[in-house]
Amino acid sequence: MKDKMTWEETIIHIRQEPEFKDLVEKAYFEEDLPLNIERFRHSEEFIATLQLIQAYQPQGKKVLDIGCGNGISSIAFALNGYEVTAVEPDSSLTIGAGAIRQLVQHYQLQNIEVFEAFAEDIKFPDQTYDIVYVRQAMHHAYDLDKFIAECARVLKKGGILVTIRDHVVFDEADKQWFLESHPLQKYYGGENAFSPTEYKNAMQKAGLEVLKELKHYDSVINYFPLSTTAFQAEIRRVRQSIFARRFAWAVYIPLLFELFNWYLDKKTGYTGIFDEMAVAGRMYSYIAKKI
Ligand SMILES: C[S@@+](CC[C@H](N)C(=O)[O-])C[C@H]1O[C@@H](n2cnc3c(N)ncnc32)[C@H](O)[C@@H]1O
Numbered sequence: 001m002k003d004k005m006t007w008e009e010t011i012i013h014i015r016q017e018p019e020f021k022d023l024v025e026k027a028y029f030e031e032d033l034p035l036n037i038e039r040f041r042h043s044e045e046f047i048a049t050l051q052l053i054q055a056y057q058p059q060g061k062k063v064l065d066i067g068c069g070n071g072i073s074s075i076a077f078a079l080n081g082y083e084v085t086a087v088e089p090d091s092s093l094t095i096g097a098g099a100i101r102q103l104v105q106h107y108q109l110q111n112i113e114v115f116e117a118f119a120e121d122i123k124f125p126d127q128t129y130d131i132v133y134v135r136q137a138m139h140h141a142y143d144l145d146k147f148i149a150e151c152a153r154v155l156k157k158g159g160i161l162v163t164i165r166d167h168v169v170f171d172e173a174d175k176q177w178f179l180e181s182h183p184l185q186k187y188y189g190g191e192n193a194f195s196p197t198e199y200k201n202a203m204q205k206a207g208l209e210v211l212k213e214l215k216h217y218d219s220v221i222n223y224f225p226l227s228t229t230a231f232q233a234e235i236r237r238v239r240q241s242i243f244a245r246r247f248a249w250a251v252y253i254p255l256l257f258e259l260f261n262w263y264l265d266k267k268t269g270y271t272g273i274f275d276e277m278a279v280a281g282r283m284y285s286y287i288a289k290k291i
Pocket of ligand 1: 028066067068069070071072073088089090095117118119120134135136137140141142147
């Protein structure tokens with residue numbers, strides 16, 4: 001008997017377990033494939049990602065989505081009018097290319113093509129895409145340098161690589177903590193993570209210039225499923241209690257708290273309230289340009 005499940009078997013298993021109901025919803029693993037799409041395309045994360053892409057690549061139309069899983073992003077890009085190539089090594093109807101093909105039929109899309117391949121082994125011609133987008137897949141690379149070199153090769157000059165929500169670790173103990181904490185690792189054993197330096201070095205070696213590094217708490221793109229509203233409310237709540245302790249005499253003058261809050265925003269942002277090192281395998285996102 002094999003001791004690990006495949007990724008597909010893991011997803012089928014957790015769909016039946018009440019303890020994973022929230023994870024299945026938040027990770028867009030529902031059996032109802034269009035439901036995942038509808039949730040994802042209206043999510044704060046995807047809206048923030050589109051804004052970033054439009055800021056860095058306003059004329060970009062051709063998107064390559066690598067390691068696209070059940071196709072939430074590929075379909076969402078296609079529904080937003082992009083010309084999409086979706087690449088996923090897993091062929092399954094549950095969580096792979098088969099699921100995306102069903103969704104293409106469901107939405108009657110003409111602007112998307114689906115291929116089965118690993119990033120390290122894509123066969124597309126050089127300089128084809130304006131945007132190469134990789135969501136939660138770069139940290140699964142079996143060869144990180146090759147993975148990113150292939151992303152860079154197929155980008156047009158000036159095109160951007162957008163990597164979204166990759167786990168980062170800072171040393172071996174941090175990595176072990178992440179692997180032990182991951183809720184699905186015990187089932188399929190396929191988790192992995194690299195350090196920010198490893199991701200950025202691989203990008204630079206591939207001829208990419210890193211334009212933006214979003215650390216875990218820099219954007220809802222990474223800290224989802226926490227919402228922006230909940231994130232800001234928590235900052236305010238913690239600051240209010242600090243303010244009440246330090247300036248008890250001033251708590252009845254609301255404007256003074258607003259000034260205190262404004263000052264801390266300028267000076268420290270969220271630092272000291274949200275500590276990314278308290279999150280196992282925290283997530284980072286990157287934008288890098290082909291030079
Ligand atoms: C966590 S899932 C993310 C799926 C999808 N991008 C999403 O955001 O829902 C990771 C995906 O990466 C794929 N993957 C694993 N290794 C890969 C590789 N070397 N190249 C491309 N994709 C890979 C897996 O098959 C899986 O579908």
